[in-house]
Every structure is written in C-alpha cells, then in structure tokens.
Amino acid sequence: MRHLKTTELRGSTALTLKDGGEDDPNDIVTKAIGDLTKTVNERLEEIEKKADTSKLEDRLDKIEAKANRAKDGGDGDADESAQVERKAFGTYLRLGNQTPPDEIKALTVSSDPQAGYLAPAEMSTEFVRDLVEVSPIRSVASVRGITSSSVKYPKRTGITNAQWEGEAEESEESAPSFGQLEVIPHKLTTFTDISNELLSDSGGAAEAEVRLALAEDFGKKEGTAFVNGTGAGQPEGLMTNAEIAATVNGSTSAIDPDKLIDLMYALPAMYRNAGTWGLNGTTLATIRKLKDADGRFLWQPSYAAGQPETILGRPVIEIVDMPDVASGTFPIIFGDFSAYRIVDRLAMSILSDPYTQARKGVTRMHATRRVGGRVLQAARFRKLKMSTS
Template identity: 30%
Template sequence: MGKLKELREKRATVFGEIDELRKTTDGREMTADEQQRWDALLADYDNADRKVGQEERFEEMERRQAEQAFERQQSAEGKDDGTEYRGAFVEYLAKGEQGVSAENRKLFESRAGLSGLAGGVLVPSSLANSIEKALKSYGGMLEAGNVFSTATGGDLIMPTVNDTSSRASVVAEYQKSTQKAPSFGSETLKAYTYRTPIVPVSLELLQDSSFDLESLLAELLSESFGRGMNEDLTIGNGTGKPKGIINWATASDASPAAAAIKLDDIIDLIKSVDSNYAKNGRFMFNRETLYSLVKIKDTTGRYIWQEGAKDGTPPTLFAKPYTLNDDMPNIGAGNASVLFGDFSKFKIRMVKDFRIIRLNELLAEYLSIGIFGFARLDGLLLNAGTHPIKKMVHAGS
C-alpha cells in the first residue's frame, strides 16, 4: 500500500468516527466525555489532513523532478520520441509481436494511448486520431451528430421525458393542486461492429523506415470506415445495423413536388420544427440537392444563397448552416431529400477507439502482411416527443 493511500485512509477513518459521533448526539448537548472525544477527534483529523497534504506536495515535487530529468535526458541524447516510436511501430508490423526488441517493447508500454501488444493488436494514439479526423471530413453524420465514447459495448439506455403539455395555472386559496405525471420513455443504443476490407502491405514497404505509415493507413482505412458507417447512420433500416437518421426523423408539414423544391417548402420545413430546436438548427442534404437549392430565388428575384456569398461567410439558408451528406436521397418522388433541426440530438455512440489488426500468415507467400480495422457504434435520434429533426418528403409520382 502506498504511503499517500494509507494516510488518506487514516484520515477517512477519523472522519467516519467524527460523523458517527455527530449523528449520535444530534439534537442534544454532548456529555463531558463526548465533548472530550469530539475535541480529540477533531485534533486527530487536522493532524491526518496535514500529513496527507505534505505527502501530496512531496509526490507532486517528485513527479516534476522526474519530468525534468527525462527532458534533460532527451535533450542530451538529441532523440525525437516520435521518430523512435514510428520505427518501433514499423518493427512490430514487419516482425510481429515476438519480434519486437526489448527496447521498443518498453517504448510501447510507456507510451500513453496504446492498447498494448496482446493478441496482435496495436493502436498508436496518433493513428487513431488521424483516422477520426478523416472520418469527420468524409461523410457528414460524424460531423453533424453528437459523437461520444463508451468503455464497453453493452446496451446503453438513453432516457427521455416529455412534460411540454404541463402548464402552471391559477389555483384559489385552500384548493388542491392538479396532478400530472411527465411522460417518461427511453431509447437503446447498441454497438454494431464494422470491419474494413483487409489491406495487404508488403514487407519491403515496411522496411523503408522513412515511409509515413500512419498517413497511409489513415487514408486507406478511413474511406472504408466512412462509407459504411455514414451510409447506415443516414439511411440504415435498423435491422442488424444502425437505424439511420432518415428513418428516425419525422415528416414535416412541407409538401414539395415529386421532382422540385420551392422556397415555400424550405420555409414550411423550418416552421415545422419547434423553436427551441430550430435556433440550433442546421440543414442536411446531398450535393445534387445543394445545386437545386442554389437556383431558388426569393420573391424579389434574388438567389437565397446570395447573402452568404456576398460578405465572404459560408453560404446559409435563412442564416442556418448546412451539412453535405451524399448518402442523403436525391430529390425524387417519395424521397426525403432535406433534413432540418438540432443535430446534437442525434447521438452516435462509439465503443472505445478504432482498432487495427495485423494478420501474419494470410499473405505470407506474397511477402506481405494483412491489416484491417474495426470499430463498434450505433446512432439514434433522442426524441422525447417534440421531434428535434424533421424531414422534407416529396410527393409520390
């Protein structure tokens, strides 16, 4: 047991005795013996607290001394930790877990953000971050939605409550108040596993120590992740995969024609979303729909996109931003081509981080290894009953 932990436990024990005595004598005067014990316990607590503070201060000083010594050593040796780590990672990929030198193994174990070498799995934190950034710029759902991580993949219950119909009212003196229970509900987030295709990497390529391996893997794997995840988070049917936002969203009052959108349709879509959601609202549509919307003019003949382009700010629709998502349906009969609302209510649950798996034997005859990635996620629209995101559905043909 560490010294600081032991001191903290002693302090907690004294506090427990103080609290017990306080509860025992609550509402009455302490006896002489109780008062004497009370004073002694307070003195013991002050003494224990002082020792804890001293030990905490010492450990902080010790930590700073260690950091400064490490920095001096790195400066003296002239080594770049990032370069060392990259070389160690290449050695792992080229030689496998058992082929990593003792020196590089220590480097792996001491580096933060690394999942370890067990089971052939190695996750450099820099690589996971670069993949995440590429995903956000690829599809649209991870950019617009509210992404959060969990440590495990069990079902996650997201509670909801709707009390919007409850109103205060005038009640005469000595009259009973009315009773009305809020409407509680819940939605469940699961954890669906996505795997990329296997990427073969030649051992000759890995032997080139100057090769930027992280950038290569980020480029190869992120597009595959992005395509699969974004499509399902947009239009997934919820059967063995996430239910997409198109299927979560509620149809608006807008009723555009089967093959076109008018300015009035955009206005009706915005109007159909409650003001509390609309103030943080944004649009979502694909590129084809964007080009159609750019052509819309107001009653004075001005393009509705003109204001944003004129002052150099990003284009907007009625001062609301938009997200491009090419998995959104095109304008067409029965399609939901435009979404509007508060996308922070669309929750995207990721389990831990991305993982990269190394396959040693699959491509050995080609002097190559196989690498693939996987991630677990699900998404839902947290709707307590007042529909934070609405969709514009075109008339049938």
C-alpha cells in the same frame, strides 16, 4: 652400329634406343610408356584439384534454371534481376569505383556510350488516390465515448397534469411518464493483405497508405449509416427514424421555396435557432437556381470571409448520402443535429499480422471499429417530402 627410333608418343616425346645395351629394347619401351602415362595422369589430377568443380557445377545449374524460366515465360527471373540491380546500385553508390566486378556486371543492364551505369527503377513514395466523400454527421452531432457494451439514456415522455381548482377543492395527483433509449455500438471490421515486397520497396509508405485507405473506408461507412442506417446491426440513421415529422413540398419534382420556410418554422423557436440544413450537392445546386418573380436568385451567397453560406439565415452542411430531388424522397432535413447521439466504444484498431500469411509473402492487416448512433429527440428535426400529399 644400328639405331632404332620409336614413333612419337603422346606429344613431342621421342625415344631412341641403341644396340649394344644389356636391356631388352621392348622392355625399355614399355617402361617409358608407363612412366609417361603416370606423369600425364598425375598432371591431370593436379589440374582437376586446382579447378573448383563445385562452383562450375553451380554456375551451370543456374544457367540451366534461367534458361528453363525463359522458356516458360515466367516473370520470377525479372523480379530477381531487379532485386540484384537495386542491391548492386546501392553498393556502387557507397563504394564508387571500388565496387566488386560482380556488382558492376549487374549494373550494366544496357549499352551506355559514356561508360556509366544505369540506375534501377525507383518506387515512388507518392500515391495517386481518388477522393473519398464522407457525410459530415460526426462534425455536427453529439459524440460520446463509452467503456461498456451499450449506454442507456433516461427519457421523459410526458409531464404532470396540473388542473385549475376552486376554493376548498382537493387537488388531483398526476405524474410525469418516463422511458429510456439505448444506444448500442456495432462492430465494423475488415482485413486486407499487402505483399512484403511492396512494404519493403515503398519504405513504409505502402503501410501508411493502407491505413489511410482503411480510415477512409470506415469513415465513409459510418457517415452512410448515420444518414440511412437501419439500426439492425448498424447505427440508426436520421432518414430512417420514423418519428421525425415531414413537411409536404406540394410537388414531386420542383422544390417550393415557400415550403422551406414552412419547414423551418414548424420547429419550436429553441430548436429552430440552433438548426442546420442538411442536403446533398445536387439539391444545393437546385436551391441556388431558385428565383423570385423578378428573376433574382433567392439564395444569396456569403461574401464575408470566413462566414458560411446560409439558407434563411441558418448554416448548411453538404451530406453526400442524402437522396436527390425525386418523387417520394426526402432530399432536405433541418434541425438541431446535437439531438443525434454517436457513441464510440472502440476507436479504429489496426492489427498488423506478418506471421499467418508469411508463406504467401504477405502481411495481413486487420481493422476493427465499434460505433453506434441513434436519434435521441426526433422533435428537433424535420424533413421535406417531395410529394403532393
């Protein structure tokens, strides 16, 4: 009896044919190959069905995208990774060892010999800020709130003219003269953009800081206008009012102590007794250095707790927007500051707008303030002029 063996077909499968059968050996071989091919194809299809090709493709796409960003040198991937780390860290704090493996992988950002997990970077709620100096005119001036577009103050500009007359003489008519002063509130406005990411990461501290920055900016702009404002589109300042009289110092560089006395007593007693000195810190330092003929300092500071320092018995306020001592300047003003009127039409309003700039990922904050200021009685003030005439 003869035996016919076929070669190995696709693996270790072998087929042995024997003579004496009625079927053609070639047909049997062909049929066996066909059955085997069918079996292999069916098993491959089952494997493909079990494999989630869509997830695999998604992972490959993400890997390719990260590789492209790394080539371009972008920082978007770093920001995304930081967000993933923060989220994973929060999950770990809640679940501990029950944290899903994917979250654990996100936490392992570097080698840790103790097999622990590194905390992501933290956004501090404490802001570092510079000092903003504001002229304190509002603290000593007369402040009023109004509900209209302006306020008008009647002003008497003259008195009657009485005359001495003899017996049987007719008296003559006289009448006081009147005028009015109008104080108009002016608008101060700006807006600022802040990223939504910073708003969320700071836990609300960033928004509070922006509001504080706006308040400081508006306060500084107001204080400057109350001192040096032109009156056109902004409040009228004390130093720009042309009706306030001046005392000439007699020198362009050195303050004469005697002229400070002249300046103070140039005002009527009622205004003088309610007066306050206004000058900046540099001028204050200059006055504190003044000495008499025996070398003793003229300005003696207050040693009693709670008592302000004074010049010639009257209090002092430091106004940062006043000029320094220089030729032709007015470094000192003295008077009753209640004669300067500040009117508030609208307190500072801050509107948070998260919609119009949403495509840029920022929130726009609009700030508006309406305030006016003007000298109502110039006779209550007097300035020192650094001049010889």
